[in-house]
Amino acid sequence: MEKKMRDLEDELFPSTPGKVKIERAHAMNRQFHRCFASTSTMFLWALFLIALTASYLSFQSFVDTSSKYFTASWGGLHWERQVRASALPRRSNGISVLVTGAAGFVGSHVSIALHKRGDGVLGLDNFNSYYDPSLKKARKTLLASHGIFVVEGDVNDARLLAKLFDIVPFSHVMHLAAQAGVRYAIENPNSYVHSNIAGLVTLLEACKAADPQPAIVWASSSSVYGLNEKVPFSESDTTDRPASLYAATKKAGEEITHTYNHIYGLSITGLRFFTVYGPWGRPDMAYFSFTRNILQGKPITIYRGKDRVDLARDFTFIDDIVKGCIASLDTAEKSTGSGGKKRGQAQYRIYNLGNTSPVTVPTLVSLLERHLKMKAKKNMVEMPGNGDVPFTHANISLARRELGYKPSTNLEAGLKKFVKWYLSYYGYGRSNAGKNL
Numbered sequence: 468m469e470k471k472m473r474d475l476e477d478e479l480f481p482s483t484p485g486k487v488k489i490e491r492a493h494a495m496n497r498q499f500h501r502c503f504a505s506t507s508t509m510f511l512w513a514l515f516l517i518a519l520t521a522s523y524l525s526f527q528s529f530v531d532t533s534s535k536y537f538t539a540s541w542g543g544l545h546w547e548r549q550v551r552a553s554a555l556p557r558r559s560n561g562i563s564v565l566v567t568g569a570a571g572f573v574g575s576h577v578s579i580a581l582h583k584r585g586d587g588v589l590g591l592d593n594f595n596s597y598y599d600p601s602l603k604k605a606r607k608t609l610l611a612s613h614g615i616f617v618v619e620g621d622v623n624d625a626r627l628l629a630k631l632f633d634i635v636p637f638s639h640v641m642h643l644a645a646q647a648g649v650r651y652a653i654e655n656p657n658s659y660v661h662s663n664i665a666g667l668v669t670l671l672e673a674c675k676a677a678d679p680q681p682a683i684v685w686a687s688s689s690s691v692y693g694l695n696e697k698v699p700f701s702e703s704d705t706t707d708r709p710a711s712l713y714a715a716t717k718k719a720g721e722e723i724t725h726t727y728n729h730i731y732g733l734s735i736t737g738l739r740f741f742t743v744y745g746p747w748g749r750p751d752m753a754y755f756s757f758t759r760n761i762l763q764g765k766p767i768t769i770y771r772g773k774d775r776v777d778l779a780r781d782f783t784f785i786d787d788i789v790k791g792c793i794a795s796l797d798t799a800e801k802s803t804g805s806g807g808k809k810r811g812q813a814q815y816r817i818y819n820l821g822n823t824s825p826v827t828v829p830t831l832v833s834l835l836e837r838h839l840k841m842k843a844k845k846n847m848v849e850m851p852g853n854g855d856v857p858f859t860h861a862n863i864s865l866a867r868r869e870l871g872y873k874p875s876t877n878l879e880a881g882l883k884k885f886v887k888w889y890l891s892y893y894g895y896g897r898s899n900a901g902k903n904l
């Protein structure tokens with residue numbers, strides 16, 4: 468009994484404490500080794516994984532770089548030949564113009580008009596998706612049918628610009644690439660800074676460094692007059708009350724171009740366009756989206772100012788704007804700088820290109836109804852405070868005097884041409900006509 472008790476005791480509490488220690492020590496040792504072995508294995512695994520990840524990442528970046536290199540939308544001998552051929556004037560004393568925003572509304576019209584009279588035209592456009600890029604592609608196809616090549620690229624791409632100026636000694640740059648639209652700035656403010664400020668500066672840097680330096684004609688906007696009340700708007704009026712970020716970036720553009728004119732001798736002409744409309748226009752603009760909605764039986768929203776006053780715009784037909792652009796190119800003096808240095812005072816001009824005949828938005832709608840032979844479903848709402856101004860009205864005396872600018876298409880005639888184009892492009896019944904704005 469006593470023995471049984473001892474055996475049990477021994478079993479429960481072994482009599483040789485040392486043995487337990489030794490066994491424990493061995494066990495701990497084994498555990499430690501196992502643990503150490505597993506830690507070092509883990510460490511090795513971790514190292515392996517890090518190495519694997521690093522090599523994967525560098526492989527990816529190699530693939531990215533090479534795919535960028537191999538799939539770049541510009542570069543190569545064939546591309547250079549297209550650039551040269553397109554930019555080459557076909558008449559004696561013809562000019563060679565880089566048109567930025569060439570797949571845009573105004574850009575495509577100006578490019579074709581220049582090409583038709585024998586000037587060299589090279590287009591540049593980033594085909595962004597602010598509105599339906601398929602319309603921009605269609606304009607590109609139209610330009611190609613005239614023999615005008617449009618490079619797919621961004622004005623923020625300094626390497627591309629340097630390459631273009633390296634290939635072609637452009638005499639002029641018609642800078643129309645921009646983030647347009649007054650109200651969209653609420654949604655995407657940075658796109659205005661990116662295109663209208665950063666892109667402009669990148670382009671001016673390229674022009675400054677080019678040899679010869681080109682003369683620059685570029686699109687400012689009637690929106691720089693902002694909340695001014697004195698009408699008609701004159702170039703000498705102050706423009707320090709912009710109502711939208713779009714207007715503010717255009718105003719900044721006028722000051723930035725002035726700086727490049729002053730420091731580097733770049734010849735600058737800024738054109739303040741007043742609500743340009745017409746065939747191949749911009750789907751985000753009122754006359755275009757109203758047309759689409761009326762045809763599709765959808766309602767349109769008409770903004771009204773304070774005290775239910777109708778909003779009014781100095782709507783200007785595209786053909787008149789094109790004439791103003793070309794007259795600006797033709798009267799632009801050469802830039803005076805070279806090697807990035809100014810050699811003398813260069814020309815700096817700003818012109819209003821409007822129609823001098825403001826029309827209210829409800830009248831615009833009535834004209835569309837007449838041309839479309841359909842009634843609009845109208846929602847009248849108070850103008851939201853998102854960048855709109857109540858009216859615009861251009862004084863065009865300066866442009867008339869110095870450019871011979873004389874708009875000749877009134878809104879009724881211009882809208883008739885627009886509606887004709889719209890119906891031929893989208894058709895009557897297509898339910899998705901102009902849907903992807």
Ligand SMILES: O=C(O)[C@H]1O[C@H](OP(=O)(O)OP(=O)(O)OC[C@H]2O[C@@H](n3ccc(=O)[nH]c3=O)[C@H](O)[C@@H]2O)[C@H](O)[C@@H](O)[C@H]1O
Nearest residue numbers: 647648649688689690740741742752753768769770778855
């Ligand atoms: O001259 C410019 O510098 C600018 O012209 C153009 O801006 P805006 O004059 O604002 O043209 P646009 O949008 O056609 O609205 C026309 C009218 O319809 C009203 N409008 C508009 C939309 C709507 O749904 N309802 C409405 O009543 C609206 O309140 C306005 O009264 C260019 O888009 C811009 O890029 C810039 O170039």
